[in-house]
Amino acid sequence: MSRSPVTLVVARASNGVIGRDGGLPWHISADLKRFKALTMGSVLVMGRKTFASLPGLLPGRRHVVLTRDTGWQAAGAEVASSVDDALALAGSAPISVIGGAEIFRLFLPVAGRIELTEVLRDVAGDTRIEDPRDGPEWHETAREDHSGEDPPFRFVTLERA
Template identity: 60%
Template sequence: MIVFHLARAQNGVIGRDGKLPWHLPADLKRFKAQTMGKPMVMGRKTFESFPSPLPGRRHIVLTRDRDWRAESAEVAHTLEEALTLAGSGEVAVIGGAEIFAMFLPYAQRIELTEVHDAPEGDATMPPFVLAWREVAREDFAEEAGRPAYSFVTLERVLP
């Protein structure tokens, strides 16, 4: 099962200069809990944005650069290679925008943090519409200078 894990602002922004344009500790804690022990598929820029590899998870990096290598990364050059490396079971797709677009036809669930803010950014993700239904939502108020946000679970609507 392919599951997206991402935080997106109300204007579609998911990143700025290789980082999140907000700091929401509860979102980071949820991300860790949901991805622990699972293979994570990501693009090279997403992998390189981490200060170090995330413990307890496999890092499958999808890149067009045939010469790219990194310690703690399993390298794939196609969607199919990434899925073969991930094996059976749940696969956490964690970005960036190009990776999400590539995997969208195959995703079955989305674990989304809706950030109720409109920061500037250079990476965006359009809203998920039509083939998705909301099955869970937990809302959180603005606090300590951090924007309000919602944890939302979306499931693909099968035809």
């Protein structure tokens, strides 16, 4: 069986912020629609706190929660204790890694694509990630600007070189 394709799906402010108080520090309707379109039919991989931040199980997607807590469980969630466990649970289905910051860091080495929403301003928050383009292994393959919105943002697709 071939390994599942892994895509990181992340929204990140100019200063690296991806979250505040367990949620997103912005509301961008177009980003939520894109998130749904990108992840529908895939296996969502996330940390426990990200799972808790969801409004409920997201229809049309399996939920795999990566946690060190061997006793953790939740209705509708499959539990993985490592990247390899999550990949094995997914089988050959596409994987969408949706957060948080530590989960993004763990899956970055096995990801083939990043679907990035860049919020084009500095935003206050308590969870940050580095810009994935800081390394030479990623190149931009698509960009869609929404600079006239509030907040301004752009959708960027990055592929591993």
